[in-house]
Structure formats: structure tokens, C-alpha cells
Amino acid sequence: MEAHLVLSLAKYPVISFGTGSAVRLPGPSIDKPNIYSFNSTTYDEMFQELKSKDPRLYSANGLLQMLDRNRHIKGHPERWQDWKVGVPRLEGSGAVGGGGGEGVKEGVVDVVVTCEERxxxxxxxxxxxRxxxxNRLVHVINIDIKDNxxxxIVGGRGILELANxxxxxxxxxxxxxxxxxxxxERGTVDARVPEVLGKWQEKWTNLPALWSVTYF
Incomplete structure (x- = not known):
């Protein structure tokens, strides 16, 4: 969500998603995570629940601060696999992770950025x-960012520079x-993506990147 925030503040239309079966947040022990549903449970509900459970624990591990930030960006987490590509989004959803006030109204994007290889x-x-x-080309770029x-913050800056x-x-x-x-012709830009990504990677050597193209 950090990348979503910095991109939206820079006035990029952006949507953010997760790809797992549910939202899993750290709990009191490794075998007792907090599990929430995509598309329905709001960030505010998560924030209020964890705050009521153990405010000291979830402040110390940064979860309350993260959820407080997230609830001011978008209403709830969405799941990529449930996204109806090509269906206009008439309201902003708050990164592929919605966004930036107006959202992506056409229901498609030119670039998808993930932050973990899986x-x-x-x-x-x-x-x-699907x-x-x-039959619309989309660039899928992974920028590997450690989950802390x-x-x-560093990864969000790197993603913003790549977008620029x-x-x-x-x-x-x-x-x-x-x-x-x-x-x-859009194809003239598509052909330059590897070149741009290569130049970006020369500067951001600490953020390993992968790139592929596919179609909506």
C-alpha cells in the first residue's frame, strides 16, 4: 500500500490488490494469524478489532499504524483474481495493486507492478x-521488496520513479x-519498456526486478 499511496499522491490512477485467498496479518503467535476476507472487511474494521484485542502488541509490531494508513487510502483490500477487468470503475478504491481519487475508470491498466515474485x-x-x-497488452513487472x-518506503520511491x-x-x-x-501508436512505448526498466534497474540495484508481457 505504500506504493499505492505515493503513486496516488503523484496523481497516477492506481488500483491495488492482494493475490492470496485471504488477508493474513500477524497475530499473537505464528500459528494464530488474524485472517480477514478480501473485498468485504474494511481496513477500519481490522484496525478497530486489533486495537480492541491488544493495542500494545499491534502498536509494537506496526500493524495499527499500517492499518491506520491503509484506511485513509482505500476502504477495503481487494483480491486480484476477483477483479472484473474491463468493467469501468466509477469510484476510486482508495497500487496491482482503486486509487488516487478517480481510480482507473476504464477498468484496465497498462502496467501491473507486484512486490513479491509469488x-x-x-x-x-x-x-x-482468463x-x-x-486482447490488450499489459506489462507485468515485479519489484522485490522486503515486507517491512x-x-x-524505499520500494515506493523506486516504483514512483519507474512510473515517471x-x-x-x-x-x-x-x-x-x-x-x-x-x-x-502505443506499440512505440511498449517497445521501450525493457530499455526504460534496464536504466531504472541500474540506479535501483537494491530492488531486483522481473518483467513479462501478457494480455487482458
Whole structure:
């Protein structure tokens, strides 16, 4: 959600999702996690429940602070596999993780960013299983971020810079098409994604990245 926050503050339209079967948060012991449903349980409900259970424990491990941040970004966590691609989102949902006030109204995105390789695999598997009903290309990029507050902040900055670099490349291609007096073609930007990602990775060597293309 840190990446969702920084992207939305930068006025990018963004949606965020999880890919597991449920939302699992640390509990009093490793075998007693707090489990919540995607798409229905709100971040505020999670916050209030954990605060009532053990405010000292869940403040010490950072869960209450994380949930307090999240409830001010979007109402509830959503599950990627339940997302109806291509269906307009008329309201913002609060990163693929909704967002940024207006949400992604067309119900599609150009780039999906995951922050763990297993989530990258889950997204690619799900899109393959959907059989590309829209025949619309999407770039799926994994930026490996350790699951702690400090690394999340660094990762959010890195993802924002990648978004800025991809946006700059798209603007260059639009300007080039205008100068040549020809229609802009998205494919000219798609072809530059590996180049942009390579330049980004040279700077952000601490954030290993994977990239693939698939279709909605």
C-alpha cells in the first residue's frame, strides 16, 4: 500500500490488490494469524478489532499504524483474481495493486507492478487463465521488496520513479509522432519498456526486478 499511496499522491490512477485467498496479518503467535476476507472487511474494521484485542502488541509490531494508513487510502483490500477487468470503475478504491481519487475508470491498466515474485506468478497465471478476452497488452513487472516498513518506503520511491520514467518515454513517443505528423501508436512505448526498466534497474540495484508481457 505504500506504493499505492505515493503513486496516488503523484496523481497516477492506481488500483491495488492482494493475490492470496485471504488477508493474513500477524497475530499473537505464528500459528494464530488474524485472517480477514478480501473485498468485504474494511481496513477500519481490522484496525478497530486489533486495537480492541491488544493495542500494545499491534502498536509494537506496526500493524495499527499500517492499518491506520491503509484506511485513509482505500476502504477495503481487494483480491486480484476477483477483479472484473474491463468493467469501468466509477469510484476510486482508495497500487496491482482503486486509487488516487478517480481510480482507473476504464477498468484496465497498462502496467501491473507486484512486490513479491509469488504475486507476480499469481498475476501471470490468472491472466493466462482468463484467455485474453480484451486482447490488450499489459506489462507485468515485479519489484522485490522486503515486507517491512522501511523497505516499503524505499520500494515506493523506486516504483514512483519507474512510473515517471515510463510516463516520460510515452510523452517522448507522443511528441515524436506529432512532430512527424503521424498518429501515435502505443506499440512505440511498449517497445521501450525493457530499455526504460534496464536504466531504472541500474540506479535501483537494491530492488531486483522481473518483467513479462501478457494480455487482458
Amino acid at each position: 504475486c507476480w506468478d499469481a498475476v501471470l497465471d490468472d491472466l493466462t487463465n 484467455n485474453s478476452p480484451l 516498513h522501511e523497505e516499503a 520514467m515510463l510516463t516520460a518515454a510515452a510523452k517522448e513517443e507522443r511528441d515524436r509522432a506529432d512532430a512527424d505528423g503521424r498518429p501515435f
